[in-house]
Amino acid sequence: MIKKPKHKSVRKLKKECWDLFSKYIRMRDCLRTTGCASFGLCITCGKRYHFKLLQAGHFIPGRHNNNLFSEEGTHAQCYNCNINLRGNTLEYRRQIIRLYGEGYDEELERQNEENRHFTVPELEKKKEDLKQKIKELEQEG
Numbered sequence: 001m002i003k004k005p006k007h008k009s010v011r012k013l014k015k016e017c018w019d020l021f022s023k024y025i026r027m028r029d030c031l032r033t034t035g036c037a038s039f040g041l042c043i044t045c046g047k048r049y050h051f052k053l054l055q056a057g058h059f060i061p062g063r064h065n066n067n068l069f070s071e072e073g074t075h076a077q078c079y080n081c082n083i084n085l086r087g088n089t090l091e092y093r094r095q096i097i098r099l100y101g102e103g104y105d106e107e108l109e110r111q112n113e114e115n116r117h118f119t120v121p122e123l124e125k126k127k128e129d130l131k132q133k134i135k136e137l138e139q140e141g
Contacts, residue, residue: 013123014068020130021069022056027137029076030054037137043075043095044088057082059092059105060112068116069126072100073108 008016030040030051038051057077060067067073075095081088096105118126 008120008124010118010120010123013120013127014118017069017123017126017130020127020134021074024130024133024137025056025071025074026051026054026076027134028071031137031140033076040076042078042081044077044081044085044091047078049076049078053078055079055082057087057092059087059089059096059108061087061089066111066114066116067108070108070111072096072104073111 026040027037029043030037033041034048039048040051040054041048042054043057054076055078056074058067058070059073059075060070073096075092077088077092081091093105096108097103
């Protein structure tokens with residue numbers, strides 16, 4: 001009897017994409033803030049942390065809708081700012097404006113209002129795109 005290849009669920013693919021996305025965001029921000037892939041600065045408190053101690057923190061709380069994989073709405077954050085201070089949102093807002101310009105914080109909030117349902121093909125493509133972005137950053141760093 002021949003077994004059919006098992007297809008991954010949206011939930012499993014979202015998790016795999018999130019793991020890659022988190023790695024990409026932390027690598028991107030480490031390279032952007034320190035020029036080194038091993039250490040980076042928290043977007044909100046500015047303290048230096050090892051790559052493994054940083055998290056991919058969202059400007060808009062809650063990992064759902066259009067903000068889950070938003071590169072402009074997700075940045076390297078320390079545990080204290082991301083979890084204990086619930087995102088350190090006032091300082092995060094200031095940094096979003098500094099990085100992307102006046103009003104971009106409001107644009108991210110507008111984007112979050114749209115409901116988003118991911119499909120398997122969309123997530124499979126996202127996964128491959130993220131692998132490529134990570135590979136490019138590894139060559140940079």
